[in-house]
Amino acid sequence: MDIVGDGGHAALVQLQAYLAQMDLSGETRLPAERELCESLGVSRGDLRKALAVLEKDGRIWRHVGKGTFVGSGPVEETIGISEIAGRTNPADVMRARLIIEPEIAREAALHATLDDIAAMRKSLAQTREAATWRQYENIDNLLHRQIAEASSNKVLLGLFDVLNAVRRTVVWGRLRSDGARPPADHHSFEDHERIVEAIAERDLAGAATAMRLHLLQVGRRLIPVHEAAE
Amino acid sequence: MDIVGDGGHAALVQLQAYLAQMDLSGETRLPAERELCESLGVSRGDLRKALAVLEKDGRIWRHVGKGTFVGSGPVEETIGISEIAGRTNPADVMRARLIIEPEIAREAALHATLDDIAAMRKSLAQTREAATWRQYENIDNLLHRQIAEASSNKVLLGLFDVLNAVRRTVVWGRLRSDGARPPADHHSFEDHERIVEAIAERDLAGAATAMRLHLLQVGRRLIPVHEAAE
DNA sequence: TTATGAATCAATCGCGGATTGGTTAAACCA
DNA sequence: TGGTTTAACCAATCCGCGATTGATTCATAA
Numbered sequence: 359m360d361i362v363g364d365g366g367h368a369a370l371v372q373l374q375a376y377l378a379q380m381d382l383s384g385e386t387r388l389p390a391e392r393e394l395c396e397s398l399g400v401s402r403g404d405l406r407k408a409l410a411v412l413e414k415d416g417r418i419w420r421h422v423g424k425g426t427f428v429g430s431g432p433v434e435e436t437i438g439i440s441e442i443a444g445r446t447n448p449a450d451v452m453r454a455r456l457i458i459e460p461e462i463a464r465e466a467a468l469h470a471t472l473d474d475i476a477a478m479r480k481s482l483a484q485t486r487e488a489a490t491w492r493q494y495e496n497i498d499n500l501l502h503r504q505i506a507e508a509s510s511n512k513v514l515l516g517l518f519d520v521l522n523a524v525r526r527t528v529v530w531g532r533l534r535s536d537g538a539r540p541p542a543d544h545h546s547f548e549d550h551e552r553i554v555e556a557i558a559e560r561d562l563a564g565a566a567t568a569m570r571l572h573l574l575q576v577g578r579r580l581i582p583v584h585e586a587a588e
Numbered sequence: 589m590d591i592v593g594d595g596g597h598a599a600l601v602q603l604q605a606y607l608a609q610m611d612l613s614g615e616t617r618l619p620a621e622r623e624l625c626e627s628l629g630v631s632r633g634d635l636r637k638a639l640a641v642l643e644k645d646g647r648i649w650r651h652v653g654k655g656t657f658v659g660s661g662p663v664e665e666t667i668g669i670s671e672i673a674g675r676t677n678p679a680d681v682m683r684a685r686l687i688i689e690p691e692i693a694r695e696a697a698l699h700a701t702l703d704d705i706a707a708m709r710k711s712l713a714q715t716r717e718a719a720t721w722r723q724y725e726n727i728d729n730l731l732h733r734q735i736a737e738a739s740s741n742k743v744l745l746g747l748f749d750v751l752n753a754v755r756r757t758v759v760w761g762r763l764r765s766d767g768a769r770p771p772a773d774h775h776s777f778e779d780h781e782r783i784v785e786a787i788a789e790r791d792l793a794g795a796a797t798a799m800r801l802h803l804l805q806v807g808r809r810l811i812p813v814h815e816a817a818e
Numbered sequence: 819t820t821a822t823g824a825a826t827c828a829a830t831c832g833c834g835g836a837t838t839g840g841t842t843a844a845a846c847c848a
Numbered sequence: 849t850g851g852t853t854t855a856a857c858c859a860a861t862c863c864g865c866g867a868t869t870g871a872t873t874c875a876t877a878a
Contacts, residue, residue, distance in 0.1 A: 390838060400781050401853055406840085416726045422839045423861025430726050434749070436666040440737035442746035454743040455693040465683070496646040496660050513684040513754055518746050521666050524743055620869060631822060636871085652870045653830025 369400040371409040377417065377428060386427045388418075435522065443527035451525050454576045456570060458517060459502070463569035465509035467557045474508035479552045486547060487539075492538045501550060505569075508557070545575050601631040615766065616657045618648075643695035666752065667678060673757035681755050682807045686800060688747060693799035697787045704738035708784045715770075716777060724770045728742040729781060735799075738787070760775070775805050 376398070382390060404435040409426065412418045420426045444514040466474070488494035499522070506518040513537065538545075549572035556564035606628070610618060616623065625635040639656065642648045650656045696704070711731040718724035729752070736748040770776075779802035786794035 391840095392838085400685065403853070409839095410817060416722055417758070420839060421861080422859065423837075425838060430722065430729070435669055435754050437746065437750050437753070438670070439663070439665055439667065442742055446742040450741045450743045453741060454747060457744070458688055462599040462689040466639055480864095492646050499660075511683060512672055512682045513680045513751065514687070516754065517684060517688070517750060519664070520667050520747060521665070521743065524746065526663050536715065547610070621871095622869085628871095633822065650870060651830080653868075655830095655869060800819065 361474070369398065369404040370411060372398045372400065373408045377412070380428065385510070386429060388426050388428065390425065403407065428543065439520070439523045439527055442520075443524045444512050446524070446528060448528055448580060451521070453529055454521055455525070456577075458514070458521065459505075459573060460566040460570040461565065462509050462511075462514050462518060463553060463565040464546050464562045465511055465514060466505045467562045467565040468562055469510040470508035470557050474504065475519075475554070475558045479509070482550055482554055485550065486529075486542075489539055489572070491538065491540060498546065505553070505557070520562065524564050549575060599628065599634040600641060602628045602630065603635070603638045603642065607642070616659060616747060618656050618658065618810060620655065637796070669753045669757055671752070672750075673754045675753070676696065676758060678758055681751070681758055682810065684751055685755070686803050686807075688744070688751065689735075690796040691793040692736050692739050692741075692744050692748060693783060693787065694720070694792045695744060696735045697739055697790055697795040699790045700738035700787050704734065705788045708734050708738070708787070712780055712784055715780065716772075719769055719770065721770060728776065728780075735783070735787070755759040769788040776802065779805060 366449065369509075373394065375386070376394075391402055391405060394400040398405065409420065413420060418426055453562065462556060465480050470478075478501060479500050481497055481504060484497045485494055485501065488497055503518065506515045510512050510566070546547050549568065552568040553565060553572060589649060591658060606618070606624075619627065621635060621639075625632040628635065634642060639650065640646065643650060646660045647689065648656055648658050650660060651663050667704055697818050705756055708731060711727055714727045715731065718727055722809075733752070734746065736745045779798065782798040
């Protein structure tokens, strides 16, 4: 059966049979090349040629130090925040916030429990009592995350956490260090109240709009506008 | 200077001075409690009380095994995909896709270069030539990611990658194993063409709408509808 | 009763060896 | 000489064990 001079093809056939057997066992990782080539009775060179064919076809994927796996590609288990933050800028972060946070607020208006709303109102009151900018920003962070939690969509919550981590990394060092407390007429106070009120009243569109307007206000302060017409 | 019976306050004062000195040095991690309490000449209990005050205030944050750091909170460096995927379901994933992918398509229509569009059209042609469902899904993945890359917004691209990884983990095991190839009248072919065409023509709203309709089609197949009226 | 310090716990870090895919070169055979 | 196999080596990753660290408990003493 083993045709001399065409060991590559024989190895490919054996490998496909091996994969078919492994597919239904549920296992995704296949043995190391050094073991597999001996187990199949082919040279490592031929085995690697066959593996290369299957990899180009998308049936398997390999990585140094990890092994060879069946599947279309490596499901990246962890996402590096600094890798994202290092190649972006505050403007892009704000665009992303403007895209997902209003929709998160909309979902929150649909799914928030009474406990969720009570927690938001508690944070709302605490923002007005904050004695320093640092405390205020902490509570502000908490409030925005409470809204994301209230959406009851773990995926949106995860995306929010990623976005939040990127934002905090990007604006690293720009934190307000003046010890003053937020002024009583700070626009965010009313913004936050409108958002929470819309969520409490199950006003889906209102919650999304209020969140969008709030973020636009924040962005206006973050990125100075030079147009006098603004 | 050290008032007996009020070691807690003395420790707090010393700690604040220490933090002020460290703030301008740029270092964020402060020594271990066992060293610091000896260095400041206070008991560990008093030091921990002072640290607790500063932590509640948001000036520092601590974690077992890591240490104590200045700053409002731990900037999570990595996000675990499986942690998100393990607590969600395909419906929530689809909701998240419906929120961000149309907006990504809109940004792509605004920022895509000619090279980006050429790459998309190349993938578009390859989807029709796919010999197996596995190949088709690989190219489909690639096309969607090319659109995210064309948005030229690294944050949106990062969020897309997270969402994609979650999606692939959630639907793990549901991959189409029948070796047949996608039918020539598969709805995604026309959907994809409309999306790319809208991006090429810089039709922002059209790109977003086309992407949303495409995802609705995909979701309709993913989650069987029971209403006959549909 | 209160405060102090030591002991202990669980989570994390860090380093060294083992494993793995990728690459190169020597050995081998026809 | 030409092609194949085998072995050795490389860099990236994993894994296990000891050290470190914040959190907790408890005995001791003032």
